[in-house]
Amino acid sequence: MPLFRVLGDRSGAKAQPKRRGPKIRKGTGRCCMTEDDDCVPSLQHMCLVNLADNMKEVWVKDYADNYVDQYCFRYIMGPFNLLPGELVEELTLLLCRRKQLSRPALHLLLVPQLRHLSLEKCPGLVTPALCGHIAARCQGLCSLDLSGVQQLPAKVLCETVHSLPALRSLSLVGTRCDRSVIQTVVDCCRSLRHLNVSHCHLLSPASLLPLGGVCPSSSSPSQSSASSSPALRPPLPLGSLLALDIGFGEQEEDSTVVAAYLLLSLPCLESAALEGLAPACGLLEREEFLHTDKFADRERVPRMEEVRRERTRHRGGDSWERRRGCDAAESDEEEGVCATKDESEDDDEPPCSRAEVKQKSPSRSELVLQLRSVQGVTCVSLDCLSRLCPDMRSVSVNVDPYSNGRQRESLLAADLKPWVGLLRSLSFQYPGPLEDLLIPLQVAGSSLLSLSLEGVKTSAHSPLLEVIRACPRLRDFHISAEPPVPLQIEDEDDWDLPQLPQLHSFKLSFSYDHNQKKPFMFWMSLTKVLTCLLTGSPLLEKLSLISLPCPLNSVLQDVLLHVSSGSPAPPPLPLGRVQHLDLTRTDVQMVTVKNIMQRSRRLKCVDVSHCWQITQLQWLDCKRFRSVEVVWV
Template identity: 25%
Template sequence: MPKRRTIPTLENLCLDNVAENMKSLWVKFYSMEAKLARNHDHDTITGPFSMLAGSLLEELLETLQESRLLTPSILHILLLPQLRSLDLNDCASYVGDTLTHTITVRCKNLSSLTLRYCNQIHADALVELVKALPFLAKLNLSSTQCNTQVLSTIRSFCPEIKELDIMKCKKLSPDSLLHLVYDPVAGSYCCQSLQTLKADGLMPTTDAQSLLSVLVFVLLALPRLTYLYHKFVPQAVCLIYDQEFPGARMPAEFPSLEEVAQYRTSTHPNEGSGRFTLPLREIELVPSSLLPKIGAVCPHLSVISMTLRDSWDLDQYVLPWRNLTFLNLGTDERMDLKELLPVTANIGTQLKCLSLRGFIFKDELTFHTLLSQCPNLLKFQFLFPSPGRNGCQSQPWNEARARNLRFPPLQFPDLVNFFLMYHEFGTPLPSLYKVVLGNILESVFKYSPCLEILHLFFLPFPLDEAFQKALKPPSTALQSLQELELVRARISIRTIGLLVFSENQLCILSLKKCFHIRRADCNELLQRVKEENLQVIIMQE
């Protein structure tokens, strides 16, 4: 049964009370202090929270944001030296140069700062802010007025920077990235601790080749870079494989790609023989034709995302990646899931996350076989269309014959998140497909003791049987379940009641467009949940 509502801790009660009275009491108290010290700098007046521990201060800010009670004046009071982490994404509309100056003066100990969408802060104010934050390890400036000067300042004043997000910053050009990783005056490579750089949205000012050259420069110049987010990264990696450096033109004050390559070789003598290997762990949007070269340059990949457009021997290219744990594959060509069986046969046991989109399975048993080869999954996602364009089954199975089939149970001891979606809801599934999918779901329910999140969308067959078989006493199925989202599910209120009042950790239950459940029945269920004081939110649309 879901957790019963518990009495809040004294700490949470105090924080909630402070949040509720912030505007009517604490802002007035702060204003009074400011008036008494009218001859002092306004930013030196810290108000009544200067003695609050940094962790509690961060919790109070989070509580105010969740309750939509945070205002500029309240935020001004809470910008204090003990803050280590500050996220202003949810209040970006009123964060401008004035508040930025307050952060600059008061919050010099920040190690993490998020200013996503804070586009009212001028670049000069960002420069002064960055200069004042030498301990920054994580900085998010996406969709701001960040420009080349800001990146140069990060290079010079933030030696510990490890994560930087500058996506969709319109004032940046590809050459701006060069100023982040190299100091033309000192003639030195910088930001050598940078591990994650998100620069998507940065587009070429002249031609795509200039952008590719900059990405190659960054990849070679940053020895610890494990994640570079930009859609042209696969092509840049291939240029490094081909070593097409001589023809690339760089701005006059920066080294040529050949010189950067020499620098890379001098700092990585183990690479030898002119072959470069990068520490990248994740690459997205990989064209399948580039996979062999990417595999050679990036042997440590753990996450790869790609769209397949034809049938080919994918297995021979992913087999060497012994660190690969997350495979995200899609197809726009209705490829058969059978094409992936050699891959999962070889590396299925090492996969922790598997996401598949658009694959059909003409052989009804292929899906079951594929899952049986991936027993160690933490997360699985599958969006699948009808097996045939007209919904016809490949063999004339009848309902009775389909129901006599027996499948060995699938066991997922570590599975936490399971998502299954049929995205051709108007097209019926043949009987055997329904039986196969029903058996798979029953196995997932019964033999996934760690399952916390379950999403089932548009499945065109009743779900009652799979749930009821799994929950039949003395079952221990779904005891870890916390979130269940059903969209257009063919499920009865009896099964929903069984789920809600079974032994589990359920706190969110979404029944979107579940038209088999009447509003009156749902209201009756809500009333019982309230009477038993259960901590579960039930939503129906």
């Protein structure tokens, strides 16, 4: 028997997807349920659960007792070498989710057929020695996530990345990544499509320039740029670059200039979260390149005007934009990205085509960026962004709470109007009244699949119903709000309550005082909204209702008692597909939680922390209820 399977060998047995069982998403290694799945777990999943239950006492025990600290194996011959890589990935995620993954178990699971490895949930297990095992055993990795691993020096990160040339996705969030790691990525991972280096404080903004082929010259800084500027190197085919909160004490203008360089030099970039992204778009539109010459001379990189000319020169023929489309198609096919039904409707839903959008909003500089998703922009930059990026699908906006309310509403609505019919995801961070965001949402909400409202303030007149009506296609709806003042808010009987039949994830969270045992319960009208919303959303999989200022237990009981009538083929029962349930700091009772457990056989985790109606004895009794993880403090 060979010690390891050859990476290109296809003679081994592979797991065939079950018709009625969960499908494995190749890009993530996760088990994704479809609407046609049965509630009963598949035989494959039950086998993996049994394997996880016996992992410690059977598979790990001998290796941990005799080998883990005494020998360094390049390859380990064991039962996991015979499993397809997808099953090993799912088993690893299962152990992580159960908090049962140990260092010996991880050693056994590092097999050559592994393609996706995420250690974000167990950063404490990652050591330089483990990285050596990853580099030696898993050289065919396509994605690696080391987020939160702070104990690895930059040298170890470089050595690990150097041994993984097939990487297409790399996450180093919060690590000790520095300029040398970025240079190693540029030299060795030429197929990289996704990079996340947010919160890497040893990484300066200028260190990101080699990603776009903008490399320092070997000449001295005193020489003129015209006589010594180096040729631009081929950029990485990055489609996603996340680099927020990097560097210590870096000059603010450096972030803006670097963001402008990257927007020009990365032709495949579609998703970006960069410091200084918003002012960089304004700089590119106004073509204020002279202001960046000082930076270029200091860093010994080509001046921005040269990068701009190079970008313009490649716009025809075998252009970067056309290569971007080919690379994206190949990447999606190889990584097994599963497009949802709603995403497939993008081309037949929008009321105005992309060509019409570009014609309506021409950019003064005639520069068109391929960005489709941006994070952390401000209201001021939306106007410029809409001209440079006509194909935008996802925007995260920080709204200034100190601007005039009327002016803010009209400007937001006007800036979002060029993307009407195109936007699929919208996020507002706004510590102001919810009603201030109603007009912008009524403008852009018809095509939204995801909406997030962070930090908004509520009152007796908060237009929650109007927000729901404005966004009828939502699949993900998250609100993090400040509770209204503790005054009685009366119910109204004549409401025409809307529903969100495609909703898969809903979160309504109110802030609270930790010294207060329970929130004030006075917003009675909210109960009718929640009852209608939960009853009309039978596809819900994730539900979070935290610190609600209204009684929730009666709402959940009414939802469970709801029976659809007058339909020959009734839809799925409300709460029948819920997998994750968070009811922290609410008046929910244990009998209601058990009823939900009986309703949804897919339920995996229930959080009833600080629920004052639930006792410790009830919690201990409920912990033995099937295999659902119940959290209570």
